Amino acid sequence: MRIAVLTSGGDAPGMNAAVRGVVRCAGYYDMEVFGIERGYKGLLDNQMALLSKRAVSGIIQRGGTMLMTARCPEFEEYKYRRLAAENLANHGIEGLVVIGGDGSFRGMKELYEEFGIRCVGIPGTIDNDLAYTDFTLGFDTAVNTVVNSINNLRDTMSSHERVVVVQVMGRHSGDIALYSGIAGGAEVILVPEHPIKYEDIAKRLTHNKRVGKRSAIIVLAEGAAPVDEVIKEIKKRTDLSVRSTVLGYIQRGGAPSQADRVLASRFAERAVSLLRDGKGGRVVGVRDNKIIDDDIKTALAMPHKVDEDLYQLANILSV
Ligand code: ADP
Ligand code: F6P
Secondary structure, eight states: OOOEEESSOOOOOTTHHHHHHHHHHHTTTOOOEEEEEHHOOOOOOOOTEEEGGGTTOOTTSSSSSSOOOOOGGGGGSSSHHHHHHHHHHTOOOOOOHHHEEEHHHHHHHHHHHHHEEEEEEEBTTTTTTTTTTTHHHHHHHHHHHHHHHHHHHHHHHHHHHHHHEEEEEEOOOOOOHHHHHTTOOOOEEEOSSSSOHHHHHHHHHHHHHTOOOOEEEEEEEEEOOHHHHHHHHHHOOOOEEEEEOOOGGGGGSSSOOOOHHHHHHHHHHHHHHHHHHHSSSSEEETTTEEEEEEEHHHHHHHHHOOOHHOOOOHHHHTO
């Protein structure tokens, strides 16, 4: 049996570990794997080649993706997806592993529903915005990267008795902000899923200063509000010294954590097994630390929600 693997959309630490896992698990079952470069773009341009087990040596510890990734707006059009299906057939490829986020999964769903291409998705995005799985690949590493930055910021903010607004990624999901905020001991966490109450924030910061807190960390998910607005609103209501730091793409790179490497390997094993069993239109995930797979349509229909218990806990811990 011959299958293919591609990485698509925003990259995430652990994508390489997943590619390696797919190649090694498929090889174990005597299946061949084609690596497609630059996501759906490479699929349209026939940028693909056989990957040997040795071709994926030395990548488990690397961030980014050896297959490269790209955005491919054409893929939203039927005629290009038909070309993709033809290219796969011309190469004798019977199954496709797509490593990416919800956009990549939407493309994969179309390919499966329109042309019967057996596709399996591995969730690779730092945003953790796919509701059917507890965690996506790259999230743990990204959170650790943010926590390290918060630690550094805490040092200098405490010395100067300042407040800092740290902007982290997450256009539609507050998970990076929430988890890194809790792990970094943040005083305030702002997520797109909850409205911002500047009056409450100002009261909390003033109270914290009065009871002896020398600094304050505000973790802001990029989708919650612009950094400048947050600073302006705090300055309007307090006399605190406020600074900001935008972490940006730093969060998308770096060596994957142990958790992401193991998760990637477990996801890859399930994805290969599904294709080997002749299944398609599935996405793999993790729930309660067990690897699961779900129908892609059902999975994509689940709305992302922030963990309300964690959000409440963050508020309790921060005062
Ligand atoms: P991510 O997979 O990280 O969410 P994007 O949303 O940018 O990243 O999607 C990656 C690619 O998936 C897009 O460039 C496009 O090729 C494909 N894609 C996204 N949405 C759709 C869709 N509705 N139909 C077909 N393909 C899509
Ligand atoms: O990978 C997801 C993400 O990190 C978002 O949180 C962020 O807004 C976006 O990618 C930015 O990526 P790009 O500039 O590649 O579109």
